[in-house]
Amino acid sequence: MADTKTVAPKEGALERSWNWLTETQIWKSVFRHNAPITDRNRVLVVLSNVFLHLHPVRLRKSGVRLRYTWCMGGLSFFLFLTLTFTGVLLMFYYRPTLEYAYTDIVGLREHVPLGIMREMHRWGAHAMVITVWLHMFRVFMTGSYKPPREFNWNVGVIMLVLTLLLSFTGYLLPWDQLAIWAITVGSNMARATPFLGYEGPGASLLALGDVQLIHAADDARFALLGGTFVGEGALLRFYVLHCVGLPLAIAVLMAVHFWRVRKDGGISGPL
Amino acid sequence: MNAIKEFFNFFADPRVFFLLTTGAFVFAVWRRDLFVKPSVGYGLQIFLALFFGLGLLDENFRLIIGKPDNVPIVGLIFLLLFFTWYSMRQAVLNDQRIAKGEPVEEKVEEDRVWVWPDLVYVELICLVLCSVALIVWSIVLKAPLEQPANAAATPNPSKAPWYFLGLQEMLVYFDPWLAGVVLPSLIIVGLMAIPYIDTNPKGNGYYTFKERKAEITIFLFGFVVLWSSLIVLGTFLRGPNWNFFGPFEYWDIHKLEALTNVNLSEYIWLRGLGVGMPSHWLIRELPGILIVLFYVFGLPVVFARTVFKRYYEKLGPTRFYVTAFLFLSMLSLPVKMLARWLFNLKYVVAIGELFFNI
Numbered sequence: 001m002a003d004t005k006t007v008a009p010k011e012g013a014l015e016r017s018w019n020w021l022t023e024t025q026i027w028k029s030v031f032r033h034n035a036p037i038t039d040r041n042r043v044l045v046v047l048s049n050v051f052l053h054l055h056p057v058r059l060r061k062s063g064v065r066l067r068y069t070w071c072m073g074g075l076s077f078f079l080f081l082t083l084t085f086t087g088v089l090l091m092f093y094y095r096p097t098l099e100y101a102y103t104d105i106v107g108l109r110e111h112v113p114l115g116i117m118r119e120m121h122r123w124g125a126h127a128m129v130i131t132v133w134l135h136m137f138r139v140f141m142t143g144s145y146k147p148p149r150e151f152n153w154n155v156g157v158i159m160l161v162l163t164l165l166l167s168f169t170g171y172l173l174p175w176d177q178l179a180i181w182a183i184t185v186g187s188n189m190a191r192a193t194p195f196l197g198y199e200g201p202g203a204s205l206l207a208l209g210d211v212q213l214i215h216a217a218d219d220a221r222f223a224l225l226g227g228t229f230v231g232e233g234a235l236l237r238f239y240v241l242h243c244v245g246l247p248l249a250i251a252v253l254m255a256v257h258f259w260r261v262r263k264d265g266g267i268s269g270p271l
Numbered sequence: 272m273n274a275i276k277e278f279f280n281f282f283a284d285p286r287v288f289f290l291l292t293t294g295a296f297v298f299a300v301w302r303r304d305l306f307v308k309p310s311v312g313y314g315l316q317i318f319l320a321l322f323f324g325l326g327l328l329d330e331n332f333r334l335i336i337g338k339p340d341n342v343p344i345v346g347l348i349f350l351l352l353f354f355t356w357y358s359m360r361q362a363v364l365n366d367q368r369i370a371k372g373e374p375v376e377e378k379v380e381e382d383r384v385w386v387w388p389d390l391v392y393v394e395l396i397c398l399v400l401c402s403v404a405l406i407v408w409s410i411v412l413k414a415p416l417e418q419p420a421n422a423a424a425t426p427n428p429s430k431a432p433w434y435f436l437g438l439q440e441m442l443v444y445f446d447p448w449l450a451g452v453v454l455p456s457l458i459i460v461g462l463m464a465i466p467y468i469d470t471n472p473k474g475n476g477y478y479t480f481k482e483r484k485a486e487i488t489i490f491l492f493g494f495v496v497l498w499s500s501l502i503v504l505g506t507f508l509r510g511p512n513w514n515f516f517g518p519f520e521y522w523d524i525h526k527l528e529a530l531t532n533v534n535l536s537e538y539i540w541l542r543g544l545g546v547g548m549p550s551h552w553l554i555r556e557l558p559g560i561l562i563v564l565f566y567v568f569g570l571p572v573v574f575a576r577t578v579f580k581r582y583y584e585k586l587g588p589t590r591f592y593v594t595a596f597l598f599l600s601m602l603s604l605p606v607k608m609l610a611r612w613l614f615n616l617k618y619v620v621a622i623g624e625l626f627f628n629i
Contacts, residue, residue, distance in 0.1 A: 042387045055390060061380035064390045067361070068377060068478075070354065071397045078398050082405065102419045109416065119409035126343035127405065129434050133494075134354055140465075140490050141358040143474040143483060150466035157462045164434055171432050178340070180420040181429040185439065189451025192626070200448050201627035229422060268476035270378045 054258050056266055063267035068142070072135035076163075077254065079128040084247065086121040094173070096239035098232050101175035125167050132163045144268035152260040155253055162250045169242035172235060180230045183238070187230065190221035197221060276329065279322075280517025283508050285443075286612050292500045293492075293605075299359070300488055303480060307360035315352055329519050335507055336518075339415040344433050344506050351499055355491065361478035362487075369479065377477040427511045427524060436505030437498050443513065444607045446618075446628045454600065458498075461597040465490075468594045470586060493601055532617035535559045552622050559620035563629055566603075571595035 011019075021027055022034075033044040046052045062068045093112070094104045108118055136156065139145060145153035172183045191197040195206060196219060203214040216228050226233025261267065282291060299306040323345060326332040336345060365375040384390075418424075431439050441450035473482040480487055510516040511524045536555050540548050549555045571592050575583040583591045610616040620629040 036387045039385075042385045046386050052387070052391070055386040058383040058385055059390060060377075061382055061384050062377040064384060064393050065380065066393070066397075071393070074394055074397060075401055078401060079405075082402075105416060109413075116406070116409040119412065119414045120405055122414040123343070123408045123412070124405055126340075126433075130343060130347055130350065134350065136462075137354060137494065138358070140494075141362070141487070142476060142478055144476060145466040146469070146472070146475040147466070153466050154463045157459060160462075161459060167434065168432055174416055175420045176415075177417040177420060177424070177426055178415060180422065181426055182432050185429050186431045186435055189438075189447050192447035193452045194448055197448070197452075199626050200452070201622075201625055204625060230420075231422075269381060270375055270477045271475055 054262075056262060059266055060269045062269055069267065070134060070138050072131045072138055076128055076131045076135055079124050079131060080250070080254070083121060083124050083128065086117045086124065087243065087247075089117050090121055091243060096173065096235050098175070098235065101173065101235060105174045105176075121170075125170060129163060129167055132160050136160060139268075142268060148264045149260075149268065152257060152264055155257045155260065159250055159253050159257065162246055162253070166242060166246045166250065169238040169246065172230070172238045173242065175235065183234065184230050187221055187224050187234075190224050191216070191219055193220040276517075276519035280520055283515075283517045285504060285508070285515055288504055288508065289500070289605075289608065292496050296492060296496050299355075300491070303359055303363050307356065307363045312353070312356040312360065315356065316349065319349060319352065326518065331521050332518050334522075339412055340433060341506055342412060344503060347499070348503060351495060355495055358478060359480065362480040365477060365479050366481045369481070375477045375479070428509060428513055430505070430509075433502060433506050436509075437501035440501045440505035440509070441604060444604065444611055446626075448626065449629065454604070457597065457600045461601070464593060464597060468586070468590045468597075470590065489598065489601075497601070497604060532611065532615050534618045534621045535562075535616060536621060538614075538616075552624055556620050556622055559618070559629070563620055566599060567596070570599060 022031075032048050033041050036042045036045040043057050046055055046057050090108070093108050095101065105118070108115060139153065139156070168183070168186060172179045191199045193200045195202045196214065197203060198212075198214050198216050198219040198221075200214075200219075203219070204212070206213040216222065222228060224234075224237075225231075226237045281287065305311060323336065327336065335341065361376070365377075368375055430436060438450060438455055441454065444450070445454070469486055471483060471486065473479070474486075507518060508515055510520075510522040511526070512528075514526050514528050516522055516526070536548065536559060539558050540546055540555065574595055575588075575591060579591075579595075582594075586594065607616075607619075610619075618628045620627065622628065
């Protein structure tokens with residue numbers, strides 16, 4: 001039996017430069033550990049990276065199975081990030097006033113070569129509504145709302161509503177016929193709010209003598225639109241809610257949602 | 272060819288469409304052993320693909336399906352059918368394991384894996400595929416932009432964004448205060464209440480049907496049949512004046528539909544007793560008010576004492592009555608639909624003086 005001799009592999013230029021690069025102070029200041037090919041480094045990579053630390057270090061096998069999770073929650077989050085990114089780009093081109101709103105969208109279509117940001121934003125928003133619904137569907141079908149995850153299901157329901165509101169407020173911004181009439185139909189519901197809408201049941205009971213407290217210019221619909229019809233006030237309100245208010249709210253709730261997934265025992269599985 | 276189109280137009284009529292969807296749902300839950308067969312699942316997808324593919328040859332079909340904003344709903348139909356089938360399949364397979372005394376699939380896979388690389392790679396692949404799909408979709412299909420906003424030119428039909436069209440479809444049966452405010456709020460409240468009124472400890476963290484029959488049936492009925500199928504109905508099958516149009520029918524603005532709906536009070540005072548309408552609204556609407564009060568407050572008590580006694584004892588009074596209230600609120604829609612279709616009933620309670628119509 002001949003002796004076997006271990007021969008160190010010849011280092012090519014590529015390996016040499018890689019080894020040099022990973023030894024520099026800059027590299028080492030960014031990555032505190034070596035490549036995650038040992039168990040120890042797999043732990044470190046998840047614990048020391050702010051993005052990866054949303055995850056636990058290890059999780060149930062069924063938790064990585066598309067069969068079980070459908071990846072719908074992850075896709076909702078990813079679509080939200082895509083929408084934030086494309087939305088910020090769109091804000092460079094768009095002014096929420098009656099004078100400019102429509103023409104800015106036309107300009108976006110006509111003057112930006114190969115532009116697909118508006119398309120990605122619109123289709124991404126539709127897709128997010130669907131992925132959020134399917135995520136809720138999956139969570140229900142696996143009974144994952146049951147103790148100890150009751151509260152997180154509630155956070156999820158609120159985020160589902162916020163997703164629909166985000167989509168609804170964004171629907172108005174192009175300021176075309178499709179936009180204002182969809183919002184008109186939608187917001188007309190608010191004037192039928194019991195007691196708080198001027199065509200709602202009970203509103204006529206709220207009166208001081210002959211003075212009606214609830215009328216067209218102070219009811220729930222007025223608060224929503226900043227006017228008695230879908231006009232300049234509504235456009236500004238929806239713009240601010242769409243670009244600032246609702247995204248901030250949903251971002252905070254997302255943080256709570258992800259945190260609670262971890263705190264309530266990670267991705268659900270049989271007890 | 273026209274006969275086939277007529278055939279589908281007939282089945283798209285709201286009454287037939289809704290009863291058919293409900294029937295298919297009942298069958299899918301009842302004979303789930305058949306429904307979850309791969310041949311059925313793939314068969315349904317292929318049938319849908321053929322229906323939409325061949326349907327596109329028709330001009331009227333193309334006009335409504337091809338609307339850019341309607342494309343996601345076509346996707347939703349495929350996805351929802353697939354995932355309903357798929358989750359039921361997972362549930363039935365797990366039920367078979369439980370019946371044999373074996374652990375469920377998720378239990379077998381309980382051992383832990385590393386997040387890096389097992390999970391981050393799955394996430395990366397999903398992310399890349401999703402990005403590719405979104406970019407291709409964005410290149411192929413331009414976002415719609417119609418004429419500039421004009422408050423003086425009302426389009427006919429005026430539709431809300433597609434995800435609210437189930438609610439808009441409810442406007443056919445209920446007034447805005449119910450269809451647009453109270454019932455949507457109850458949907459949200461009901462969803463949030465689910466974890467607190469469902470005390471069944473089984474089926475936590477794995478697919479199963481047998482261990483959660485009532486919960487899953489009620490949820491699927493609400494989500495798939497009421498919410499989603501009404502969105503499809505409201506988007507594709509409602510045209511000018513919110514009249515019904517089959518998928519292969521031309522949207523004729525002048526289509527006339529006889530409005531022969533009658534209030535309950537008219538049925539009772541004019542047609543039943545023949546004494547003429549009482550002048551005061553309270554007496555006029557008293558029968559309807561009593562019916563509604565019985566539906567909301569009486570029926571739960573009757574349920575608690577009779578058919579659902581077992582649930583009452585299991586859940587306790589608070590949980591039971593909250594559940595019963597939410598459940599009856601959900602059922603109020605199909606109940607009103609049936610009353611409309613069978614008796615042309617317009618309002619059970621009609622107090623126009625106070626905008627209070629039910």
